[in-house]
Amino acid sequence: MRHTFLLEEGRWKAAGRYFDETGRATEAEGETRIIHSDAVWINEGVMRLLKDPVVEAANRYEIAPIAGDADFTTWTSANVALGTLRGQFVLVRDAILSSYESSKAGYRGVETLLRQSGDRYIARGALFKSNVKISSWAMTLTRQT
Numbered sequence: 254m255r256h257t258f259l260l261e262e263g264r265w266k267a268a269g270r271y272f273d274e275t276g277r278a279t280e281a282e283g284e285t286r287i288i289h290s291d292a293v294w295i296n297e298g299v300m301r302l303l304k305d306p307v308v309e310a311a312n313r314y315e316i317a318p319i320a321g322d323a324d325f326t327t328w329t330s331a332n333v334a335l336g337t338l339r340g341q342f343v344l345v346r347d348a349i350l351s352s353y354e355s356s357k358a359g360y361r362g363v364e365t366l367l368r369q370s371g372d373r374y375i376a377r378g379a380l381f382k383s384n385v386k387i388s389s390w391a392m393t394l395t396r397q398t
Contacts, residue, residue: 254347257371258394259296260319262289267376269392271302274385279304281392294318296328310334316342328353335360335380349374359383372396 258265267283285298296314301307316328325343332338332355340353349366364378372395379389 254368255371256344256349256368257396258366258368258374259287259294259316259342259349262287264397265374265394266397267298267300267392267394269376269390271300272389272391274387281390283392284397285394289318291318319344351378360387366394 257263263286265285265287267281267285269281270278271281272278280303281300282303283298283300285296288295288297294316296316297312299309299311301309312330312332314328314330317326319326324345325341328340328342328351330338330340330353336356338353338355340351343350347368349368351364351366352362354361359382360380362378362380364376367375367377369375374394376390376392376394380387
């Protein structure tokens with residue numbers, strides 16, 4: 254099963270829910286764009302929490318291209334609130350798994366992207382500080398033509 258998210262250039266829409274530290278849900282939407290060059294893959298995205306007022310968070314991952322037959326790679330991202338994030342992506346059958354840590358003490362997170370089809374992924378993730386959940390999310394990504 255070939256992954257289309259991350260391994261191919263493209264634009265994706267996201268829709269779902271964001272959960273705060275108490276588990277309170279907020280509708281969320283966003284989009285992301287994957288760009289490939291020989292030296293680096295870029296994942297630029299934005300997520301909006303649909304509350305009053307709308308809260309928007311942008312992120313830009315710089316990803317080392319997956320080489321040859323490898324099934325994993327590393328990435329970094331500068332985040333205003335969390336500092337520099339450093340993480341890994343690993344491909345495991347129909348899933349793309351990611352774990353990361355921040356340069357600011359205590360922040361770490363996980364995310365799973367589960368392939369439903371070539372045009373659809375289910376994303377689940379969580380962010381922690383030390384042993385406390387900061388947030389989690391449940392989103393659906395749909396490739397745009």
